[in-house]
Amino acid sequence: MEPSTSSLLDHTKQPRYANGERKLARNVFMQTTWGLLAATALGQLFLLVWLDVMS
Secondary structure, three states, rough: OOOOHHHHHHOOOOOOOOOEEHHHHHHHHHHHHHHHHHHHHHHHHHHHHHHHOOO
């Protein structure tokens, strides 16, 4: 990595709680986004298996 990139990352550290947990981990929008992503992945897996069984 270039020195300019590493110094930029040092200046833009993510905000964290006192226990080290990232603040975005408790953000409702992020939790909803990950939940929808997981539901979509499970739905696609179900459709893949169902279409394979039906053919």
